[in-house]
Amino acid sequence: MGTIRGWLDDRLGIGEVSGFLTKKAVPLHSHTIWYYTGSSILLFLGIQVVTGVMLALYYKPTIEGANASVARIITEVPLGWLIRSVHSWSASAMIALVLVHMLSIAFIKAYRKPREATWLTGVLLLAASMAFGFTGYLLPWDSLSLAATKVGTDFPKAVPLVGPLAAKVLRGGEDVTGDTISRFFITHVCILPLLIFAILGLHLFLVQRHGMSLPLERDAREEKPGWLPFWPNFIMRETGVWLVLFGAVITLAIFAAPSLGPAADIMAPAPAGIKPEWYFLFMFQTLKLFPSRIAGLNGEQVAVMSMLAGLALVFVLPFIDNRPTERKGRVVSWLVLAAFVYAIAMTVWSLL
Amino acid sequence: MKLKYSLFSRRAFLNWLLGGGLAALGAAFIAPIAKFVIPPYKEPDEVKLPASDLVDLTDNRGVSFAWGNKPGLLKRGQDGALQAFVTVCTHLDCNVTWLPDDNKFYCACHQGWYNADGVNIAGPPPRPLRRLSAARENGDILIRKEA
Numbered sequence: 357m358g359t360i361r362g363w364l365d366d367r368l369g370i371g372e373v374s375g376f377l378t379k380k381a382v383p384l385h386s387h388t389i390w391y392y393t394g395s396s397i398l399l400f401l402g403i404q405v406v407t408g409v410m411l412a413l414y415y416k417p418t419i420e421g422a423n424a425s426v427a428r429i430i431t432e433v434p435l436g437w438l439i440r441s442v443h444s445w446s447a448s449a450m451i452a453l454v455l456v457h458m459l460s461i462a463f464i465k466a467y468r469k470p471r472e473a474t475w476l477t478g479v480l481l482l483a484a485s486m487a488f489g490f491t492g493y494l495l496p497w498d499s500l501s502l503a504a505t506k507v508g509t510d511f512p513k514a515v516p517l518v519g520p521l522a523a524k525v526l527r528g529g530e531d532v533t534g535d536t537i538s539r540f541f542i543t544h545v546c547i548l549p550l551l552i553f554a555i556l557g558l559h560l561f562l563v564q565r566h567g568m569s570l571p572l573e574r575d576a577r578e579e580k581p582g583w584l585p586f587w588p589n590f591i592m593r594e595t596g597v598w599l600v601l602f603g604a605v606i607t608l609a610i611f612a613a614p615s616l617g618p619a620a621d622i623m624a625p626a627p628a629g630i631k632p633e634w635y636f637l638f639m640f641q642t643l644k645l646f647p648s649r650i651a652g653l654n655g656e657q658v659a660v661m662s663m664l665a666g667l668a669l670v671f672v673l674p675f676i677d678n679r680p681t682e683r684k685g686r687v688v689s690w691l692v693l694a695a696f697v698y699a700i701a702m703t704v705w706s707l708l
Numbered sequence: 709m710k711l712k713y714s715l716f717s718r719r720a721f722l723n724w725l726l727g728g729g730l731a732a733l734g735a736a737f738i739a740p741i742a743k744f745v746i747p748p749y750k751e752p753d754e755v756k757l758p759a760s761d762l763v764d765l766t767d768n769r770g771v772s773f774a775w776g777n778k779p780g781l782l783k784r785g786q787d788g789a790l791q792a793f794v795t796v797c798t799h800l801d802c803n804v805t806w807l808p809d810d811n812k813f814y815c816a817c818h819q820g821w822y823n824a825d826g827v828n829i830a831g832p833p834p835r836p837l838r839r840l841s842a843a844r845e846n847g848d849i850l851i852r853k854e855a
Contacts, residue, residue: 503802507817510801521746530749531777539745623772623779625795625805628816643800644818646832654834656799 380564382590384582387571390460392597393453394563399598400450401552403605404488407443408545415495417541419534422497423619430616441609447489449605451635454482462673462692466569468681472674474566477559479671484552489633491544497537498617503626505540506532508636514660533622631706638702639663666695752776757849765790768808773851775840779803782842782849785825792842792851793826798835813837 365371382391414433416425429436458478461467467475494505509532512522528535584590617627632640646659669676677688752775761771761782770783778796783806785791795804795813802817812829813822821830826837841854 503817506802507800524746528745529747529777533777535747622777622803623774624803625779626797626802626816630802630817644832649834655832656834 376564377587378585380586381583382586383568383570384584385571387460387464388584390457390464391568392594393457393460395594396597396601397450397453397457399601400446400453400605401556403442403446403602404450405549407439407446410439411443412545415541417495417537419497419537422495422537423616426496426616430613437613438609441613442605444614445605445609445612447492448634449601451485451489451633454485455635458482459692459696461569463689464569464571465677465681465685465688467674467677469674469678470566471562471569472678474559474562475674476671477555477562480555481552481559483667484548484555486635488544488548488552489635491540491548493633494532494537494540495544496616497620499620499624499627500617500630502532502620502622503630504632505536506626507630508632509536511660514654514657515664516657531622634703637706638699641702641706644706749776751853753852755780755851757782757851759844759847759849761849768811770806770808775851780840780851781806782851790842790844790849791825792840794838794840796838797833798828798837799831799833804837 382388411429414425414429414436416422426440430440431437433439461475461478490505490508494501509523509526512519512526515522524530526536526539527533528539584593631637642663643656643659646655649655650658673688677685679685755773755775757771757773765771765782765784768783770781772795773780773782775794778794780792781795782790782792793813795806796802797804797815797817797820799815799818799820802815804813804815804820804822807814811824813826814820815822815831815833819831820828820833822833822837823829826839828834828836839854841852843850843852
C-alpha cells in the first residue's frame with residue numbers, strides 16, 4: 357500500500373497538491389459568506405454535467421425527434437421528469453449564483469489590481485453560462501422555445517457589419533429550422549463545455565495565484581483577519597452549504613417541474629406570452645419599451661447597441677475603476693446598485 | 709549591409725514576413741470552416757396554389773402557404789385584389805397572426821400591429837410586412853417575389 361502511494365506521489369506529485377491544500381486558508385471576516393458563492397457555482401456546474409449527460413442518453417436533436425424525445429424523457433424514462441427538472445432548476449440556480457457572486461465582487465471591489473484578469477475571466481464565464489441557458493432553451497422545441505430563439509437570434513442582425521452574418525451562423529441559415537437544433541445541441545453539449553472548463557481553469561488558477569480578496573474595511577481597521585484552514589474546516593462548512601442548496605434545488609425540481617408544450621411548428625404564428633428565461637427578462641422588457649424609431653435611428657438597433665455597450669462596460673469595469681485597492685469607490689457601488697435595481701424592476705414589470 | 713538611417717531592421721522585416729505568412733496560412737484554414745457553417749439557402753422562385761383555395765378567400769380568413777422556410781398568407785385586399793405577404797414580423801422575426809375580425813396582423817412577441825395592407829401601425833415593428841406578388845394564371849394562383 358505504502359509503495360503504491362509512494363510511487364503515485366513520486367510520478368504525479370500528489371504531495372505538492374495536498375500540501376498546497378493543507379496550507380491554503382480562507383480569510384475569516386464579516387463578508388466571508390460571499391466566498392461560498394463561488395464554490396457553490398461549482399456544485400451546480402457538476403449537477404449540470406451529470407444530469408446533462410443523462411438527458412443526452414435519450415435526447416434527439418432533430419426537428420422530428422426533439423420534442424418527442426423530451427416528452428419521452430418526462431413521461432416514460434424512469435425518473436426522467438426529475439432529471440430534466442433538476443437540470444432546468446440547477447441551471448437557474450447556477451446563473452443566480454453567478455450573478456450574486458459577481459455583485460458581491462463588484463461591491464467589495466475585489467476586481468481591482470491585481471485581480472483584473474480574474475474579473476475578465478469571470479465575465480466570460482457569465483457569458484458562457486447565459487449561452488448555455490440560451491442554447492438549452494431551444495432544445496425541447498416547443499412553440500415558446502422556438503419563438504424565443506427566433507427573437508434571440510434576430511438581435512445580432514441589428515449590429516452593423518458583422519450582425520447579419522452572425523445571425524446566419526447562429527441559426528444555420530436564414531431561419532430557425534432543424535439545422536438550428538443541431539447546432540444549438542452541439543454548442544450546448546460540446547463547444548460550451550470545452551470553453552467553460554478552459555476559462556474556469558484559468559479563473560480558479562488566478563484565484564489561487566492572487567489569493568482571496570479582503571474587504572476594504574478590514575485594511576482600514578488594520579486588524580488581522582482570522583484564517584480558516586481550507587482543509588478540512590472550510591470544506592466541511594462548504595459541504596453543509598452544498599447540501600442545503602442541493603436540497604433546495606431538488607425540492608423545487610420535484611414541486612415545480614418545467615412544462616413541455618406541443619412540438620413547435622415553424623410556420624405557426626408566435627404564441628401569446630412568449631418569455632425568455634428569467635435572467636433574460638430585463639433585456640426582453642427593455643426591448644419592448646424601445647419605440648421603432650429613436651431620433652431617426654432604428655429603435656431595435658439602438659436597444660441592441662446600448663445593451664452591448666452595457667455588457668462591454670461590465671467587462672472592462674476593472675480598467676474604468678482602476679484606483680488603488682484602499683479607495684472606497686462609492687460611485688461604482690451606486691452604479692452597480694442602480695443597475696441591479698433596474699434589472700429587478702424590469703424583470704418584475706415583465707412578469708406583471 | 710546595414711543602412712545608416714533605416715527604421716526597419718532586417719529582423720523586424722523578417723518577423724513581419726513570417727508573421728504575415730503564418731496569418732495567411734491561418735486564414736486559409738479558417739476560411740473553409742467559416743464557409744462550411746452557413747448552409748445554402750434559396751428563396752422559392754414561385755409557389756403555386758390551386759384555384760380551389762380561392763374559395764377560402766371569401767371570408768377574409770386568408771390562405772396560408774409556405775414561402776421557403778417562412779410562412780406566407782394570401783388574402784383579398786379592400787379592393788378585392790389578391791394580396792400575398794410573408795407573415796414574419798419585421799421587428800424580431802416572429803411569425804405574425806392574421807386577425808380577420810380586426811382586419812389586422814398581430815405579432816404576439818412584442819405586441820406589434822400591421823393593418824390589412826401589412827403596413828406597421830403600432831408597436832415596435834419598423835417596416836411593413838414583406839409583400840409578394842400574387843396573380844392568377846391558368847386557374848392557379850402563382851406567388852412570386854415582388855418585381
